[in-house]
Amino acid sequence: MGGREATMVLLDENGIRCDGRKIDETRKITIKAGVLKNADGSAYIEFGDNKILVGIFGPRDVHPKHMSDTDTGILRVRYHMEPFSVTERKRPAPSRREIEISKVIKEALEPAVMLEKFPRTAVDVFIEVLQADGGTRCAALAAASVALADAGIPMRDMVAACASGKVADTIVLDVNNEEDQAGQADMPIGYMPNLEKITLLQLDGVLTPEEYKKCVDVGVNGCKLVYEIQKKALSDKYFGNGKD
Amino acid sequence: MENKRKYVIPGDLVTTGPFRPEQNVVLEGKKIISTSIGITEIYDDSVRVISLTGKYIPKIDDLVIGKVISHTSLSWELDINSCYAGFLPAQDVFGRDFSAHADELSSKLKTGDLVAARIANFDRTRDPLITISDRDLGKIDSGSLVKISPSKVPRLIGKRGSMIQMIEQATNAAVTIGQNGWVVISCESPEGLLKAKKAIQMVNEKAHVANLTDQVKEMLESKGES
Numbered sequence: 001m002g003g004r005e006a007t008m009v010l011l012d013e014n015g016i017r018c019d020g021r022k023i024d025e026t027r028k029i030t031i032k033a034g035v036l037k038n039a040d041g042s043a044y045i046e047f048g049d050n051k052i053l054v055g056i057f058g059p060r061d062v063h064p065k066h067m068s069d070t071d072t073g074i075l076r077v078r079y080h081m082e083p084f085s086v087t088e089r090k091r092p093a094p095s096r097r098e099i100e101i102s103k104v105i106k107e108a109l110e111p112a113v114m115l116e117k118f119p120r121t122a123v124d125v126f127i128e129v130l131q132a133d134g135g136t137r138c139a140a141l142a143a144a145s146v147a148l149a150d151a152g153i154p155m156r157d158m159v160a161a162c163a164s165g166k167v168a169d170t171i172v173l174d175v176n177n178e179e180d181q182a183g184q185a186d187m188p189i190g191y192m193p194n195l196e197k198i199t200l201l202q203l204d205g206v207l208t209p210e211e212y213k214k215c216v217d218v219g220v221n222g223c224k225l226v227y228e229i230q231k232k233a234l235s236d237k238y239f240g241n242g243k244d
Numbered sequence: 245m246e247n248k249r250k251y252v253i254p255g256d257l258v259t260t261g262p263f264r265p266e267q268n269v270v271l272e273g274k275k276i277i278s279t280s281i282g283i284t285e286i287y288d289d290s291v292r293v294i295s296l297t298g299k300y301i302p303k304i305d306d307l308v309i310g311k312v313i314s315h316t317s318l319s320w321e322l323d324i325n326s327c328y329a330g331f332l333p334a335q336d337v338f339g340r341d342f343s344a345h346a347d348e349l350s351s352k353l354k355t356g357d358l359v360a361a362r363i364a365n366f367d368r369t370r371d372p373l374i375t376i377s378d379r380d381l382g383k384i385d386s387g388s389l390v391k392i393s394p395s396k397v398p399r400l401i402g403k404r405g406s407m408i409q410m411i412e413q414a415t416n417a418a419v420t421i422g423q424n425g426w427v428v429i430s431c432e433s434p435e436g437l438l439k440a441k442k443a444i445q446m447v448n449e450k451a452h453v454a455n456l457t458d459q460v461k462e463m464l465e466s467k468g469e470s
């Protein structure tokens with residue numbers, strides 16, 4: 001991390017990145033809602049080479065009972081990477097990193113979902129990363145939000161997510177795995193586009209105050225692009241392309 | 245007042261102005277925002293979104309179909325296809341002079357029995373209280389259970405009951421629709437039963453299609469000839 005010498009050219013003189021994108025371009029994103037029959041809600045996202053499946057159960061009874069809250073429903077999130085999702089087999093037990101990502105995704109979704117309508121219940125979000133290529137937490141968050149809407153959980157707004165970062169001294173949108181490894185900073189952002197509120201913001205790396213502001217702006221713009229794709233995924237399923 | 249319907253997803257602006265927010269909408273500042281995937285309905289003074297997805301949430305006075313899952317010496321517990329279990333007190337069935345010593349609950353309703361019931365009381369602090377002491381309520385002795393998505397129940401009923409009346413007339417079946425998405429069909433003839441079942445499943449799958457009533461009618465009539 002931080003100014004390590006890169007063996008590959010991360011950004012050439014024409015402003016083209018290592019995978020052929022421009023600095024303000026996201027990878028190809030496709031989302032499909034309602035892909036699982038047995039879950040109450042589900043979504044599948046392909047975010048560049050990331051492939052993530054999300055299933056939702058709930059609202060339903062809380063087990064163990066002592067976890068339930070008489071005032072509100074609770075949200076439980078499990079982010080899990082398949083052993084085959086990375087180049088070297090990952091042990092399937094939850095790692096420290098997965099526990100952290102589960103927690104940040106839960107906290108990024110909580111401002112949007114209105115679980116106070118369902119006291120004494122739980123909504124379970126299961127995120128399975130089938131293939132990882134940098135930026136899985138953002139992709140997972142975007143898919144989880146589509147799956148929650150598909151499950152009919154009341155939400156104040158969708159949560160869109162996208163990362164931005166600093167690569168070769170330039171602020172870029174949607175950092176991929178190579179840029180994350182060799183770049184200088186990585187900033188995942190979760191954003192509610194209609195309420196204009198940020199629900200997730202992490203930063204790994206060093207940025208000056210100016211760069212930080214620019215990085216947030218670039219990331220938020222990326223979230224707005226992701227939001228359009230989320231919208232399309234839901235209207236494809238529910239309105240048969242005929243939205244508005 | 246223009247009553248234009250619009251498709252919305254969570255976070256979408258439904259309208260602004262002095263409206264009363266009803267189902268599936270929330271007031272954020274001056275904006276009324278949808279909280280669900282659905283179709284907007286704007287009335288003279290209120291706004292609501294008809295949700296196209298989601299689990300059944302009990303509402304007082306709803307007719308539901310429940311399945312007995314267990315009983316204690318004082319009450320039954322019913323699965324009503326919701327996140328909460330229905331609570332049916334024994335007094336409701338045995339009457340005022342119910343005695344926990346003398347009366348055996350399983351003599352009236354056993355685990356696995358289907359019951360047509362009404363939500364008598366429900367609030368966020370308690371599980372829904374249900375009652376069967378009313379006309380047309382109580383244990384269901386015969387019929388076939390079909391499970392559909394609770395959000396599609398209004399579609400199955402249709403405008404002023406048009407859809408369900410049509411299915412009933414075409415098949416000679418008696419259909420009891422629970423608001424929780426469970427439907428019981430009873431019919432003298434097996435063909436009518438199968439046809440009614442098929443029609444109901446068709447409504448469940450094609451709820452978003454515009455002229456569904458005609459399509460269902462066509463299906464009912466075409467099968468009748470063969």
